[in-house]
Amino acid sequence: MTSPYLHINGIRKTFGDVVATDHVELEIGEGEFMTFLGPSGSGKSTTLYILAGFQDPTAGDIRLRGKSILQTPSHKRNIGMVFQRYTLFPHLSVGENVAFPLRVRRAPQAEIAAKVKRALSLVRLDGFEERMPANMSGGQQQRVALARALVYDPPVLLMDEPLSALDKKLREEIQYEIRRIHQQTGVTILYVTHDQEEALRLSDRIAVFNRGRIEQVGTGPELYASPATHFVADFIGDSAFLTGELAEVKDGRATLRFNDGTHLADVPMHGAGARGGKAELMLRPERIDLSDAAGPQGASLPVTVEDVTFLGNNSAVTARTGWGDPLYIRLNFGHPMMGSVGRGDKLHVRWQPQDAHVFPKA
């Protein structure tokens, strides 16, 4: 078996009583764009700092091309990093900032000049060599930081929320730049963000962090279509959750019983849940439909329409289940029910069997 390019192997880090990361296990391929996505305090930065060598893990190992790097001090790891805060050296020009990693490596002058020029060109800042960091915008500074981190061809580039200080429009602009640079250089990137849109736009794969653990790893479509946990379902995309009781669990499929006695059979079930326990049915508003007729077993529920709002290209329908939980449905313009649906109508919401998921509730 060949070893993975980069292996984050069971990393655990505690600060006193606080568990920052717990059993973080991840394999990253060469040239892959991997994003750590999760709320603030979920252990993303800590994992990155351990990779950078600024913190030692309490347990676990980091292997690059099969070799542990934990004994190598930060300055010899050769890793590139762009920080959340602006970290250009304030007393050095842009050119000297980018040249810095090459100067400490005692590279010959001609090579330095050529590589600096190439790196600045990569981030579209040709000719900015003489500029001082204080005279640049935040977006420009982060692009220089990117050039400085790439100029020595690091095996891994770490980025810790590099765009969080920028406004939305500029952020999107630089996201496309980062994508282009990733494609152009083929560098392996570990990217941290708490913004799901940013993660979906940039990444090959996303690792969803929650309370120091990775809840799920997958491509954006995979996470959206088959979330492994309630947390992932809630964090990626919009979702509605209906709480009921597990009437039966068999072969990864469950039968749910709701408060008013409604049964829903044969829904895909994630995680361990025992008969009699509480569980939640997850549905995505854009993946459910409204209809006069009930759908197949396990893929439809009766509802009463409560409110309809016309929004131009779609209508937002608020409906209530038999036991009183609200459900929101979007009807696109041209939908056969649009125009005819009204308050008090007794209808059915329907979905494709693979679009519903049941998660046990703690």
Place this chain on the structure above:
Amino acid sequence: MLMNFDKLGAWRWILSGICALMALFLLLPILFIVALSFGNSRWLIFPPPGWTLKWYGDLFADPRWLQAAFTSAKIAAIVMVLSVAIGLLASLALVRGRFRGRAVLRGFFLTPMVLPVVIIAVALYAAFLRLGLNGTLVGFVIAHLIVALPFAIITISGALETFDPAIEDAAILCGANPWEARFRVTLPAISHGLFSAAIFSFLISWDEVVLAIFMASPTLQTLPVKVWTTLRQDLTPVIAAASTLLVLLTVVLMIAAALIRKGKSR
């Protein structure tokens, strides 16, 4: 803003007038001394009946004055270097360190600023008596270092606090070892603080007189001590000339410090 200067009306002129009077009040003795140093009266008469450079000639002809000036400069230079070096190390510990009692230690380092200088002088005199340091260069340097250090620590800590340690981390990931990162990135980035600390430390030693009187011996005197002792024997305008030069160097260094600060905030 509680008060907007432009909207104060007549108050504006009254406040400006008070300011001008204050400035005059503070400057007058200096202008007085400068005028006397160029006056041709042997008896320090003001306004001087005529003008002369004679007292400057006498000053530069007297090796005792030159000796005192040289001693002052030497002590101030040594104090400056040590104060910046120790101040830098102390500031690194106070700003970057994560240990118990940091705030207490900081307060302790700054006590010489609030303690009356005479008390420090008496205490040092008593201690140095046992160590045989009174009247020595080492004694002088230690005494002045004690009063200069708090200023160095305040200035350098201030510069260090505005410097994001993540910048040093970035330098380390770029391949610089921790000491290289500190020397090539952190120090240049806080150089304005180091220069200010150097100038203030030099000045504190250069015009300090209380400690110097306690530390001085007949063979080791600083310029302020020489001014003081000469004053008690003989009221010659040479003192005014020496004082003028002392003030001149102080003013030049203060302007330099102001320029450094301005260059930083640009």
